[in-house]
Amino acid sequence: MPQPPLTPWSDEEAPPADEPWDEPPYDPGHAAEEDIPDGLFATDHAAEAERDAWHRNGAARTVVDPAQLLEGMNDPQREAVLHHGSPLLIVAGAGSGKTRVLTHRIAYLLAARGVQPGEILAITFTNKAAGEMRERVEALVGPRAKAMWVSTFHSACVRILRREAKLLNMSSSFSIYxxxxxxxxxxxxxxxxxxxxxxxxxxxxxxxxxxxxxxxxxxxxxxxxxxxxxxxxxxxxxxxxxxxxxxxNALDFDDIIMTTVNLLQAFPDVAEHYRRRFRHILVDEYQDTNHAQYTLVRELSGGSAGHAPRKTVDGDFVDPAEARLAQIAPAELCVVGDADQSIYAFRGATIRNILAFEEDYPNATTILLEQNYRSTQTILTAANSVIERNTNRRKKNLWTAGDQGEQVVGYVADDEHGEAQFIADEIDRLTDAGHARPGDVAIFYRTNAQSRVFEEVFIRVGLPYKVVGGVRFYERKEVKDVLAYLRVLSNPEDTVPLRRILNVPKRGIGERAEAMIDALSARERISFAQALKRVDEAYGMAARSANAVKKFNELLAGLRQVVESGAGPAAVLEAVLEETGYLAELQSSTDPQDETRVENLQELASVALEYEKDPGSGRRATRARRSARWRTSWSGWRWSRTPTRSPTTRTARASSR
Ligand SMILES: Nc1ncnc2c1ncn2[C@@H]1O[C@H](COP(=O)(O)OP(=O)(O)OP(=O)(O)O)[C@@H](O)[C@H]1O
Known part of the structure; x- marks a missing residue:
């Protein structure tokens, strides 16, 4: 079977942008057999209801008692489960039981309101959240949950697109980039x-x-x-x-949502099909929806302000195909979100969608879930007093019927090392007293780069730790790249780091050119580094590649001059970042991950500076002052767009610091 040109993903595996790409690669054979059951889109729900009481093997289906579903719920939770008809916005604070409300609402729709599982579309943001919700619903309603669509925006759209691919002149086995x-x-x-x-x-x-x-x-x-x-x-x-x-025959990740919206807008009969099918649409984490996702929900549910099909002055439909669509009552829409927990603004999420829900859906009902079941009142009061400063915020006050709890401790250290040491001491104290094991402790920091100081203190005092959802500082790509330059400067013959940086950042020395240098080194029995210097003797090397290699040799020679002039590690590091163009490349990128990479390099630079200025012990006293001064100098340097200085000027500047 011919392979698609790049490495795409199969539909159900397509993860949202915030999930690691560790799922299996696309298998066209598998995708072609994608299991959309024949009857999935049938609208003969009456017949289904008959069968519903029994499994195929004759066993009775899970019977859910609606009253039981409401047991133990607080008033607003119960109201949210029972709400009927108009669009519903559930503003749910952290730990206020929103997942419980969503899952119980779904179970209640089936148990008390005669809704068929196939009429339900529940959307979450990540595959993990979808899996958890499906499990929790299944625990309540049994295997009937399988006929529901509980999925991410992307998975739901891919399913729709594969089914309707012909209308879009695509094959249903399209790839996803x-x-x-x-x-x-x-x-x-x-x-x-x-x-x-x-x-x-x-x-x-x-x-x-x-x-x-x-x-x-x-x-x-x-x-x-x-x-x-x-x-x-x-x-x-x-x-x-x-x-x-x-x-x-491919779509990229963002196309998936946009193309589905276009499909629903361009083909009223397709929109009609899904409107008739999904009578209940539930959306989790609504505060994180972007405009495309917002529009998708509107197209699928119908019923938002200004969304009625357009009519001529004579009252006819501009697009006659929309006439039938107009007759379908909007689906019951239930969105859950909390503007205070919005985290995806950088990729287009707009909390406007949650703040303006009542304008978009004028007959909407809003329910606030403010009772928290997870934290003590002291913690909630502290959290409330931080978030109440957010502007444009709908007032919400988390509270608990539970304990007041212990006081929150605020510790102001001299610097980041003092913070890390304090935390390490606290963990020691807790573990010695038998109150906790190291694995019971979580440490949060604001940016990835900040893990470095903690990692160093934990390594020193021998506390086991794990960096969750990230890579250990010294194993991060950008840190390894830059350290590879330093290794090559300290040992020019060190082949592994040399080959790592040969084309990093990209400078036109491709794999082919590298292989030719390798062949030259084997033929002449010289090191890879020496072969680089004799590039003109490499067989078959294109002039452009040879020039790129020569430039690389010059770059390394320039950096070596900096080292030989007696510059310390910080100045050498600065030279590497500037002269190689590594930092400039990251800075010109709009990828938010590259911003993190710049922060990590900034952190690495501060390690070098610490070492350069104060390699011995007893250095803590001067750290705060130094790190403040370094930050100033870094920020000036980081954002300056001045032309690259020669190594000599830079060294002069570095040593004058
Ligand atoms: N009415 C209730 N009575 C007792 N416990 C409850 C009630 N509602 C929720 N809880 C408990 O509160 C905790 C949080 O519930 P859930 O996971 O549903 O909240 P959530 O709002 O989805 O959390 P978050 O979004 O912050 O992760 C769970 O342990 C749940 O069992």
């Missing part, structure tokens, strides 16, 4: 358009196209509005990128 695939495709597109990667970085184009799709702006609309040369180039790239996707 993950973000790495999208970046590779955009890089190819930019190359074909002869765009200078410095001026028009493909990565930033990928991010911009993604944002446009989240705003439902397709390539044609964008081309019409592109005004300046930058926007025009982006429009060209967007156009070609979409064409390439179509040619490959």
């Amino acid at each position: 993950d973000s790495a695939d999208s970046q590779r495709l955009m890089a190819l597109v930019c190359r074909d358009l002869d765009l200078d990667p410095k001026q028009f970085p493909p990565k930033s184009f990928t991010a911009k196209v993604s944002n446009l799709k989240n705003e439902l702006i397709d390539e044609e609309t964008y081309a019409d509005r592109a005004a300046n040369p930058m926007e025009k180039k982006l429009a060209e790239a967007y156009f070609l990128y979409q064409r390439r996707l179509r040619e490959a």
Whole structure:
């Protein structure tokens, strides 16, 4: 079977952008057999109700007592489960039982209101959350839960798109590009358009196209509005990128939502089909929806303000196909969210969707869940007093019927090392007293780079630790890349780091050129480093690659001068970051992960500075002052766009610090 050109993902596996890409690669054979049961879209629910009381094997189905579902619920929770008819917004504080409300509401719809499982669409943000919700619903209603769609936005849309692919002139086994695939495709597109990667970085184009799709702006609309040369180039790239996707029978991650919205808007009979099918739509984490997802929910449910099909002055439908659609009552929509917990603004999520729900759905009911079941009152009061400063916030006050609890301890240390030491001492105290094991303790920090100080103190005092959802500081790619430069500067013959940095950041020394250097080193029995210097003797090396290698040799020679001039580790590191273009590349990127990478390098630089200024012990006293001064100097350097200085000037500046 021919393989698709890049590595796509199968529909159900397609993870949302915030989940690690560790799921199995796409298997076209599997996708072709995707299990959409024949009867899934049948609307003969009366017949289903008859069968519903029994399993195929004759066993009685789980019978749910509606009254039991309401037991132990507080008043607003019960109200949210019972609510009938108009759109419902559940504003649920942390730990206030929103998952419980959602799952019990679904079970109640089946048990007390005669709703069929197939009429329910429950949307969550991550595959993990969907799995958990499905499990909790199944625990309440039994195997009937299988006929419901409890899925992420992406999985639900992929299912719809595979079914309707023909209408879109696509094959139903279309591929899905993950973000790495999208970046590779955009890089190819930019190359074909002869765009200078410095001026028009493909990565930033990928991010911009993604944002446009989240705003439902397709390539044609964008081309019409592109005004300046930058926007025009982006429009060209967007156009070609979409064409390439179509040619490959592929969609990228953001296309999935946008294409489904387009499908529902362009084909009223398709919209009608899903409107008739999904009579109950429940959306979790509504505060994290972006514009495309918001519109999707509106198209599937109908009923938001200004969403009625357009009519002519004579009262006829502008699109006659919409007449039938207009007759379908809106689905019951129930969204749950908490603007105070919004975390995805960087990828287009807009809490406007939750704040303006009542405007968008004028007959909406809002229920506040404020009773928290997880924390003590002291913790809630502390949390409330932090979040009440947020602007444009709907007032909400978390409280608990539980204990007041112990006082929260606030400790102000001199610096980050003092903080880490205090925490290590606390863990020691708790474990010595038998109150906790190290694994019972969680440490939160604001940015990834901050794990480094904790890791160092834990290693020193021998406390076992695990960095959750991240990579240990010294194993992060950017840290390893930069350390590889330092290793090569300290040992020019060290082949492994040398090969690691040969084309990092990209400088036109491809795999082929590397293989030729390797062959030269084998032929002449010289080291890889020496072979690099004798690049002209490598067989078959293209002139462009040879020049790139020579430039790399010059770069290393320049950096070596910095080392030989007696500069300390911080100055050498600064030289590496600047001269190689590594930092500039990260800074010009619009990928939020690259911002984190810059922070990690900043952290690495502060380690180097600490070492340079104070390699011995007893250094803590001066740390705060030093780190404050370093921050100032870093921020000036980090954002300055001044032309690269020669190594000599830079050394002079570094040693004058
Ligand atoms: N009415 C209730 N009585 C007792 N316990 C409750 C009640 N409602 C919820 N809880 C408990 O509160 C905890 C939080 O519930 P749940 O996981 O449903 O909350 P959540 O709002 O989804 O949490 P979060 O979104 O903060 O993760 C659970 O342990 C749940 O059993």
